[in-house]
Amino acid sequence: MASITTESLVKEYPGGMRGVDGLDVKINDGEFFALLGPSGCGKTTLLRTIAGLEQSTEGKIFIGERDVTMLEPGQRKIAMVFQDYALFPHMSVEENIAYPLKIQKVGKEVRLARAAEVAEALALGGLLKRRPAQLSGGQQQRVALARAVASNPSVFLLDEPLSNLDARLRLEARTFLKRLQQELGVTTVFVTHDQAEALALADRIAIMKAGKLQQLGSPREVFQRPANTFVASFIGSTPMNLVDGSVHGSSVLIAGQAVPLPESAVGHVTDGQKVTWGGRPEYLSLTTEARSGALQGTVTVAENLGAAMLIAVEVGEHLIQVIVDEDVEPELGTTVWITSEPRRTLLFDEDGERIAAGAVAPAGDATPDAQESMVSLA
Amino acid sequence: MISSVIQPEAQSGVAVRKFLGLIGKTLFIAFVLAFFTIPVLWLVMAPFDAHPQLAVKVPEFTLNNFVVLFTDSSALSSLGNSVVLALGTMVLVLVLGSLASYSLSRVRIPGREILLYSLLLLSSIITGTAAMVPTFLLMVRLQLIDSTLGVILVMGAGILPTVIFILKDFMDSTPKSFEESARLYGAKPLRILWDVVVPLARPGLATIAVWAVVQVWGNFLVPFILLRSPGKAPAAVVMYTFYTEGGQPDLALISAFSLVFSLPVIAMYFFVNRRYGFRFHGGIKS
Numbered sequence: 001m002a003s004i005t006t007e008s009l010v011k012e013y014p015g016g017m018r019g020v021d022g023l024d025v026k027i028n029d030g031e032f033f034a035l036l037g038p039s040g041c042g043k044t045t046l047l048r049t050i051a052g053l054e055q056s057t058e059g060k061i062f063i064g065e066r067d068v069t070m071l072e073p074g075q076r077k078i079a080m081v082f083q084d085y086a087l088f089p090h091m092s093v094e095e096n097i098a099y100p101l102k103i104q105k106v107g108k109e110v111r112l113a114r115a116a117e118v119a120e121a122l123a124l125g126g127l128l129k130r131r132p133a134q135l136s137g138g139q140q141q142r143v144a145l146a147r148a149v150a151s152n153p154s155v156f157l158l159d160e161p162l163s164n165l166d167a168r169l170r171l172e173a174r175t176f177l178k179r180l181q182q183e184l185g186v187t188t189v190f191v192t193h194d195q196a197e198a199l200a201l202a203d204r205i206a207i208m209k210a211g212k213l214q215q216l217g218s219p220r221e222v223f224q225r226p227a228n229t230f231v232a233s234f235i236g237s238t239p240m241n242l243v244d245g246s247v248h249g250s251s252v253l254i255a256g257q258a259v260p261l262p263e264s265a266v267g268h269v270t271d272g273q274k275v276t277w278g279g280r281p282e283y284l285s286l287t288t289e290a291r292s293g294a295l296q297g298t299v300t301v302a303e304n305l306g307a308a309m310l311i312a313v314e315v316g317e318h319l320i321q322v323i324v325d326e327d328v329e330p331e332l333g334t335t336v337w338i339t340s341e342p343r344r345t346l347l348f349d350e351d352g353e354r355i356a357a358g359a360v361a362p363a364g365d366a367t368p369d370a371q372e373s374m375v376s377l378a
Numbered sequence: 379m380i381s382s383v384i385q386p387e388a389q390s391g392v393a394v395r396k397f398l399g400l401i402g403k404t405l406f407i408a409f410v411l412a413f414f415t416i417p418v419l420w421l422v423m424a425p426f427d428a429h430p431q432l433a434v435k436v437p438e439f440t441l442n443n444f445v446v447l448f449t450d451s452s453a454l455s456s457l458g459n460s461v462v463l464a465l466g467t468m469v470l471v472l473v474l475g476s477l478a479s480y481s482l483s484r485v486r487i488p489g490r491e492i493l494l495y496s497l498l499l500l501s502s503i504i505t506g507t508a509a510m511v512p513t514f515l516l517m518v519r520l521q522l523i524d525s526t527l528g529v530i531l532v533m534g535a536g537i538l539p540t541v542i543f544i545l546k547d548f549m550d551s552t553p554k555s556f557e558e559s560a561r562l563y564g565a566k567p568l569r570i571l572w573d574v575v576v577p578l579a580r581p582g583l584a585t586i587a588v589w590a591v592v593q594v595w596g597n598f599l600v601p602f603i604l605l606r607s608p609g610k611a612p613a614a615v616v617m618y619t620f621y622t623e624g625g626q627p628d629l630a631l632i633s634a635f636s637l638v639f640s641l642p643v644i645a646m647y648f649f650v651n652r653r654y655g656f657r658f659h660g661g662i663k664s
Contacts (some may be wrong), residue, residue: 075564082558086553090577090580100563150631
């Protein structure tokens with residue numbers, strides 16, 4: 001078991017494209033860590049560079065106290081589960097799981113016993129003699145995990161571990177994965193483009209864009225206090241409403257209407273400053289009567305989300321989405337008022353950075369989440 | 379009224395044309411079929427005929443041809459020679475071919491495709507007639523004339539480029555994550571080749587193995603020129619020596635030997651197909 005530290009890590013491809021661009025990240029021992037971002041953001045490149053499958057161009061990688069930057073993948077004591085699982089089709093489940101031990105020259109009896117033990121723990125008991133092609137997707141994934149577990153690594157790397165499973169199975173596998181990680185307590189890094197998956201599984205999330213770190217924090221932090229507009233719009237199953245406006249005294253003017261200044265921004269803005277106001281659809285509420293400090297608009301689209309409704313309200317030239325209770329279903333074309341809580345809304349400056357005390361601090365802030373998330377919970 | 383008079387005539391015209399077309403098609407297919415079947419029929423029937431001719435006829439059944447063939451010691455030993463040459467070449471091209479194609483598939487070198495294509499084009503020269511004199515001189519210098527090894531090397535060199543070309547395609551199509559997975563657990567390149575790549579490319583290797591054996595088995599020119607002593611000659615060369623005292627080809631012996639000569643290749647095809655299968659198998663979830 002070990003922590004992982006990268007120091008100004010750069011991976012440059014021939015042609016000058018930077019997959020990873022000057023990254024400083026510390027992944028704590030025993031942590032379940034997510035690398036999140038849209039496709040092409042460099043998250044998989046970072047994972048592969050940590051694994052040693054890609055050679056870094058600049059910077060250093062440490063696993064525990066050991067500098068592994070120049071080490072072969074096989075010497076790093078890591079295990080990786082690939083997106084396609086990469087189970088050897090010509091070997092049985094048993095042989096697949098025991099393969100890492102075979103390379104480590106562990107005797108046949110010992111390694112088969114270990115394979116059986118790990119398989120049992122991962123609910124693969126009756127399948128030892130089968131070939132990968134004879135297994136379901138979920139079983140194949142568990143075999144891939146079992147092979148990783150059997151090799152006794154100090155770090156697990158998972159590349160899009162759930163993306164090849166169908167939706168229903170994915171939830172099941174997610175819970176399974178989280179429990180497995182808690183039981184083993186091995187430092188685990190996984191790559192995903194699905195923000196819901198990252199929020200559900202990870203202890204901490206690193207959000208990347210174009211090879212650069214955007215924010216690093218606990219799921220609660222990145223959800224409630226995104227560092228910039230990119231993170232704000234990327235996190236959350238319905239993206240945060242981001243609306244241009246300007247500061248006017250203790251309120252923000254949006255399409256000529258005033259909403260209260262978000263609490264976190266109080267004292268950090270100047271009058272007349274151009275800003276982006278951010279409010280999550282979940283944190284906004286809808287009324288059919290006029291209220292002070294509410295945005296007046298017209299209902300244009302209503303989408304059913306099952307237990308809730310997603311209502312799009314036209315306010316001036318902006319479209320603001322609000323999530324309401326399933327019983328509240330405003331008629332299309334009616335006039336409604338959107339109320340926001342100053343405590344739940346955010347303000348971003350013209351560069352897209354969040355305006356708040358200490359919010360401009362470097363995104364690669366490695367201090368644990370406790371302090372900051374306590375504030376937001378208050 | 380008019381249309382009803384014309385129509386049946388037109389219809390019958392169409393029917394006649396269809397009928398003639400059918401006859402034409404059938405005749406054509408029968409001709410093509412005969413073209414391929416008659417030699418095979420001859421091969422199966424002539425060996426059991428007391429007086430075989432260059433024609434397909436109901437044989438006067440006898441097994442005497444085989445008795446004569448197997449009492450001629452050179453026939454059997456030549457089959458043994460053929461086996462040695464074919465298997466030797468097969469092993470040579472499988473080992474060198476898989477190593478070369480694996481590295482060519484995984485290592486990017488400039489001009490790789492051009493190299494492969496030019497090798498493929500030039501390779502036909504080595505075992506071809508045009509290069510026989512230089513090849514002969516080269517083998518004389520290397521003191522590999524009248525040596526089984528010499529024949530294996532020349533045959534191997536001749537078919538290796540095609541082998542590499544085909545195998546590289548197989549190697550290209552095996553997903554890299556298999557190897558990366560093995561690499562992460564500490565496997566070295568040769569180990570990965572043996573544990574992962576070779577088993578995955580097995581259908582390709584089986585195809586190549588059969589193809590290499592067939593190439594050598596049926597080759598007459600190279601062993602005919604490079605081997606001097608009759609005791610080393612393979613079956614394809616020995617068959618050339620079956621003449622009657624009158625200088626006529628001994629059809630009884632030639633036909634019997636042809637049948638014996640073709641059986642191992644057919645048997646091998648069925649064995650390899652059953653054991654390894656010329657097919658792909660999955661294991662990647664995509």
